[in-house]
Amino acid sequence: MTTSCRPFLSAVLASALALSPLPLAAQDAADPPPEAQDLPEMAKIEQAWNRGDFVTVRQGLKVLAEETGTALAQYRYGRILIEGRGGPRDPRGAALWLERAVEQNHAEAATLLARLYLSQVPGGPERDATRAAELLTRAATRGDAQAQYLLALLYQNGDGVKRDTDATYNWLLAAAEQRHAQAQFALAAIHLNSETGDRDEGIRWLRAAAGQGIADAQIQLATLLDTADTPVTNRAEALDWYRRAAESGHVLAQRMLGTRYLTGDGVSADPQEALRWLGQAAQAGDAGAMSNLGYAFAAGQTLPQDMTQAALWYGRAAEHGLGRAMVALARMYETGTGVTANFDTAVALYTRALETDDDALARVELGRLAAAGQLDGRVAPQRAVPWVLAALRA
Template sequence: MMFPPRLPILAPTRAALAIVIAMLPIWTHAQDSAGPLPDMTSIEQAWERGDYVTVRDGLRQLAQDTGTPLAQYRYGQVLLEGRGGPRDLAGAITWLQRAVDQTHPQAATMLARIYLTGYEEAPRDPARAASLLARAATRGDAQAQYYLGLLTLNGDGVARDPQAAFNWFLAAAEQEHTQAQFELARAYRTGTGVTADPAAMQRWLTAAAEAGHTEAQYTLARALDTGTDAAPDRARALRWYRRAAEGGLPIAQRLLGMAYLTGDGVVQDSAEALRWLLQAAEAGDPGALNNLGHAFATGQGVDRDDARAALWYERAAGAGVARAMTVMGRFHETGRGVARDMDRAVAFYRQAAEQGDPRASERLGSLAASQALEGRVAPQLTVPWVLAAARAGDSAALSLLEAQAEDGLRAAQTGLGALLIEDDTRHAQGIALLTRAATAGATDAQAALGQVYVTGAAGVAQDYVTAHGWLNLAAAGGSQSAADTRDLIASLMTPGQIADAQAMARALYAAQAAQTPRTPQTVTVTE
C-alpha cells in the first residue's frame, strides 16, 4: 500500500506565534465559561424549583454534547411544552426523533402523540403514530400500550382489532396505568374484545377509581346508586360521588349537590348543596344550571328568589335545556322574576318546542287558541301547537283546530283527522278529514290513510289495494316510512292487486294535479 508523502512541518513565523499568544486568553476564557457539563440531578432539582430556563439550557448542552437518548428526549419535551423559552415544535420533533433512533420508548410515545394531535408543522398521521407506539409498547411502555389500544380499538391508523386492543389495555393496566384500567373495565362491561365479566369489570373500575380517575369514580358511583352492574349501596355511591366531585367532575358535583339539597342519603344541608351546585354550574353543567333555577323558583332547600331563579334558568336555556326554555317563556309571559314580555315569552316557547318539550308546544297552542299569537306567528305555523294543546284536553284549542281545518289548512285537517280517528265516536269524521287533506296533496295525510287501510283501523275494512295507492302517493311525496310500508304489503299482494293500486295512485295524482297547478312530476310506483 502506498502512503502519501509526509508534508514538512513548517516552523511558525514570529507573526503567527504572536497571533496564537494573543488568542490564548480568549480561548481560556471561553473554556472556563463553558464549564463542566450539567448533570441530570441538578437539572431535576432546577425542574422542581420551577427554574425552567436552567433546565432548558442544561438539557440543550447534554443533548448536543453527550447525545444520550434521555437528554434528547427531555430536551424535546421542554421544547414541545415551551418550558424556559419559546415553544419549538420543529425542534422538539427533531430531538425526539433522535432519541427514538436510539430506541428510547418514552420519546417514541411522545412523538406519536404529536402525530395523533396534528399540527401545522406536523399534520395528523395516525399510521405513523401507531408505528412509533408499537416500538414503545413492545418494550413495555404503559402509555404507549394504552394509546396503541385506543388506536386498535377504533381502527385509527391500524386495522380495527378489539381483541388486540383489549390485550394492550390489559398490559398497560397491569402496570397500573389508570386510563387503561378504566378502558379495561369498559371492555369487560360491554364484552368488547373479551367475554363480558361483571366481576372483572368491578375490579378494574375500582382500581381506576381508587387511583383517582374521576370518570371511573363517577361510573362506579352510578353503578352503586342505580344497582346496575353492582349491588345497590347508596352510602358507598355518595362517597364515590364526593371523590369525583372533589376531582372536579361537574356531573358528580351536581348529583352530590342535589343529594344535599333534598337530604337524599345525607343530612340536608343547603349551604353544602349550593357549594356543589354552584361549582357544577360555573363549570357549565346544564343540569346544575337548571336545578339551581328550580331550587330558587320553588324554595327547595333555599329561600325562594324569582329573580335569581330567572338568572339560572336563562343560563340553562342558553345551554340547551328545553325545560328551562319553557320556564323562561312562562316567566316572561307572567312577569315572574323578569319584566313581562310576550314576544320574549313566545320566542322561548318556540325554542323549547323545537327542542321537543311538549309543554311548550301545548302552551303555544293554548296561546294561539286565546288569540295571543295573532300578529306574532302565521296561523299555518300554529297548527302543530294547537293540535298538541287539543290532545292535552284544551277545548279552545280543539275548537280552533276545527276552524283551521274548515278553512282548508291541510295540516289542520291532517292533525284533526289523526286525532279524531282515535275517538270511536268520531273516527268516521277523522277518515273524512284525512281523505280531504290527502286528496289535496298532504303527504302526512296520505301516509296516515295508507296506514289505516293496512291495519283496518278506525272502522274501515282492511284494504291493501287502497292502502298501497295512498302509500304510493306519500312515498312520491318523500315519506320513507310510507315507502317501506308500501313495499312490505306489496309482497302480500297479487300482481293484479298491485296493478289496481298503481292505477288508483295515478288517478289520485291526476285529480290532485288538476286541483292545484304545479310543476309536473312522476309518481313512482313499484312492483
C-alpha cells in the same frame, strides 16, 4: 371482543406533553468519564427543574444531549423542546433528538415521538399514523404502559394499523395491569358496553380507574352504584364517588351532588351544600345546574323562595339553550311572577323551546294557550293543532 366504545382519540393525543422530573436510571447514575467531569450533572438539572429554573434545565440538557449522546439526555431535551420551557417551543428539533434516543432503544422517547407524529403540533412533523404505530409497537413490546394504551387506541380506530379488536383489548389489558388509569377506564368501557363483556370485570376496572382519580370513571361508577335494585346498588358509596369527582372539578358531578343536597335525596337536605355545588357547576357554565337553581328558588323548599332569583337563573339556563328553563321562564313571563308580565316574551320562549330536547314541554304549554284562544292571530291555526293535541294528551 367487540365493543361499541370508541374513546375520543384526538383528545388523548392532544393532551399536554408535560415534562416532569424523572429519577435517574441505574445506568445513567454512574460516574462520568474523566473528560466529561465539566459537563452538567443530571441530578443538578433535576434540582433546577424543581425550583423552576427552566433556562438552566434547557441549557444543561442541550449540552448533555450533544456531548454525551446518552439516550436519557436526548429524550429529556426533546421533551423540554416540545414543552417550550426555558426557551421557544421547537417540536421539529424535538423530533430529531427523540429519533436519536429511539435509535438507542429508549422506549419513552419512542412513545413521545409517536405522540408527536399523531398530534399535529404546530411546527412539528406531519401527521404519520403508520410511523407512530411502528414507534408505539417498539415501546409497547418493551413494557411502556403509555405506548400500550396509545397503540390500543390506534388498533381500535384503525389509525395507522388495521382495526383489530383483539389487539385493542390485549394492549389495553397490558397497560391496565401496569396501573395505567386511562387504560383501566377504557377496558371497563369495553366490558360494560359490549354484549360479550364481563360486567364484574368492567366494574373492577372502573373501580381501579376511579381510585386513581379519573373523574369520568368516578361519576360513571357513582351512577352505577346509584341505580336502584341492581346487584351493586350502594347509594351511600355512590355519594362518596360523586363527591370525589365534584371536588376534582367535574361539573356534572357538582350538579349531581348539589341536586342531592337540594332535594334531600339520600342525604339530609342542606341549603349551603346545595348552593355550593350547584353554584360551582353554574359558574362553570352548566345549564342544568342553572336551571336547578332556578327551580330551587322558585320552589322555596330547601332554599328561601325568591322568584326574582328564580327568573335570573332560569334566564341564564335559557341563554345556554336549555329548553326546560325556557319553558319555566316563559310561565313566569306569562303570569308576571318574578318578572314583569310580557305575553309576547312568553310565547317567544315557548316557541324557542320547540327547537330543543324539551320540545314536548313546550308543545303542551303552547297547546294550552291555543285551546284557550290566546294564540289567535299570532299563530296559524293548522300549526297549533298538534300543540292542542299534545296538551290534551298531557
